[in-house]
Amino acid sequence: MCLAIPMRLMEIDGNDAVAEVDGVRRKIRVDFIKEPKVGDYVIAHAGFAIERLQEQQALDNLEAIREVADAL
Amino acid sequence: MLSEASFARLPEGKKLLRGIREMELPGPVCLMEVCGTHTMAIAKAGLRQLLPEGVELRSGPGCPVCVTPAGVMDGVLALSETPGLILTTYGDLMRVPGSTPGDDLQRRRATGADVRWVYSPMDALELAQAEPDKQVVFLGVGFETTAPGTALAVLEAQRRGIKNFSLLCLLKRTEPALRALIARPDFRVNGFLCPGHVAAITGAEAFRFLPEEYGLPAVVSGFETGDLLAAVYALLAQIRDGAPRLENEYTRVVSPQGNPAALALMEQVLEPVDSVWRGLGEIPDSGLGLRKEFRAFDAADRFSFSPGQRVENTGCCCGAIICGQLNPQDCPLFGTACQPEHPVGPCMVSSEGACAAAYKYQGVEL
Ligand code: SF4
Ligand code: SF4
Numbered sequence: 001m002c003l004a005i006p007m008r009l010m011e012i013d014g015n016d017a018v019a020e021v022d023g024v025r026r027k028i029r030v031d032f033i034k035e036p037k038v039g040d041y042v043i044a045h046a047g048f049a050i051e052r053l054q055e056q057q058a059l060d061n062l063e064a065i066r067e068v069a070d071a072l
Numbered sequence: 073m074l075s076e077a078s079f080a081r082l083p084e085g086k087k088l089l090r091g092i093r094e095m096e097l098p099g100p101v102c103l104m105e106v107c108g109t110h111t112m113a114i115a116k117a118g119l120r121q122l123l124p125e126g127v128e129l130r131s132g133p134g135c136p137v138c139v140t141p142a143g144v145m146d147g148v149l150a151l152s153e154t155p156g157l158i159l160t161t162y163g164d165l166m167r168v169p170g171s172t173p174g175d176d177l178q179r180r181r182a183t184g185a186d187v188r189w190v191y192s193p194m195d196a197l198e199l200a201q202a203e204p205d206k207q208v209v210f211l212g213v214g215f216e217t218t219a220p221g222t223a224l225a226v227l228e229a230q231r232r233g234i235k236n237f238s239l240l241c242l243l244k245r246t247e248p249a250l251r252a253l254i255a256r257p258d259f260r261v262n263g264f265l266c267p268g269h270v271a272a273i274t275g276a277e278a279f280r281f282l283p284e285e286y287g288l289p290a291v292v293s294g295f296e297t298g299d300l301l302a303a304v305y306a307l308l309a310q311i312r313d314g315a316p317r318l319e320n321e322y323t324r325v326v327s328p329q330g331n332p333a334a335l336a337l338m339e340q341v342l343e344p345v346d347s348v349w350r351g352l353g354e355i356p357d358s359g360l361g362l363r364k365e366f367r368a369f370d371a372a373d374r375f376s377f378s379p380g381q382r383v384e385n386t387g388c389c390c391g392a393i394i395c396g397q398l399n400p401q402d403c404p405l406f407g408t409a410c411q412p413e414h415p416v417g418p419c420m421v422s423s424e425g426a427c428a429a430a431y432k433y434q435g436v437e438l
Contacts, residue, residue: 047195051325054324062078
């Protein structure tokens with residue numbers, strides 16, 4: 001149940017949304033996401049989006065890891 | 073999302089692993105992960121076997137199913153027999169036995185109790201709306217990741233006036249449990265892999281107490297193999313340098329302060345209460361209960377819920393495993409009397425319990 005996975009928002013209607021991962025669609029609530037938009041990636045857990053995935057932070061993080069690894 | 077795949081197959085993974093293996097450490101090191109999803113991800117990646125000798129990775133109290141004590145399950149089983157009551161639960165709890173071996177919700181359902189599996193507390197709420205003549209109880213287990221959604225279901229029940237819905241609130245808080253664990257005389261963990269999805273809600277800062285108050289390295293980590301390698305490397309580097317601090321490896325999801333909307337909702341509906349943990353016993357303020365304004369939705373009040381005092385007498389070592397004292401393979405029942413098809417303890421039931429993960433991905437060491 002604690003499993004939380006990245007899903008993509010496909011439809012949004014108020015605080016109800018439809019999210020998709022690997023072709024599977026689920027109804028989730030997006031009450032905790034500020035200004036959710038179709039196409040956003042969120043972490044979905046037990047029927048709720050708990051946070052948004054930030055692509056820019058992901059890229060920065062990958063870059064930081066690369067620097068650590070390259071110094072090895 | 074493109075970058076998610078990059079973390080799964082990090083091109084730098086090999087280098088990081090070499091870095092981990094060649095790291096010069098001051099002595100043997102024991103790291104602890106406190107999240108069921110980490111337990112599973114680590115087992116799946118085979119990370120334990122890749123670590124060099126002298127670096128150990130243990131599972132802590134990270135699975136809400138595993139930390140729910142047998143006595144509470146006894147109370148839940150009794151509750152399920154209430155006439156006119158539908159008990160709704162996440163699937164993981166269906167096969168967690170109470171203090172009597174083999175007695176679980178699945179068996180109760182087979183003998184007539186109305187127990188239903190739901191994916192979300194909102195499903196339970198909708199069921200209550202659809203079945204106004206029944207009482208619908210939702211079993212709310214979980215940590216901070218799960219608490220905001222659980223709180224929202226209660227708030228919605230109030231808003232929509234759904235009076236036949238109630239919550240048996242078994243939610244737990246991470247920080248008090250970690251403090252209780254650290255205070256144990258047998259505590260010997262050198263650093264924590266902090267749970268990324270708990271931190272998504274609480275913020276990475278919620279783990280700052282580990283380095284600042286206890287001098288323990290803490291790295292908030294994501295769940296892909298690349299995340300785990302980067303986080304383990306970071307923890308070991310802190311230990312090598314003797315410089316414990318808080319690092320956030322999972323910045324694509326976790327901010328320093330967490331999710332304000334989710335935190336505000338938890339604060340509105342829930343408050344800290346004392347709570348009993350399997351393996352750790354009663355810990356002050358380590359659970360979350362409904363605030364006064366929402367007590368009308370408290371299933372414990374409505375149905376005079378009383379957890380039993382009995383402990384399991386099955387030989388199961390889940391308590392010690394949750395505290396990081398033992399590994400699943402140390403349990404005499406592991407893989408013999410206790411297997412996923414006929415679990416003796418919760419750590420074998422829940423898909424991400426330490427024993428189930430060890431069984432699924434490592435096989436049994438004979
Ligand atoms: S087994 Fe279930 S309850 Fe336990 S950590 Fe995993 S998902 Fe959560
Ligand atoms: S192997 Fe089974 S009996 Fe042993 S600790 Fe794990 S769940 Fe309990």
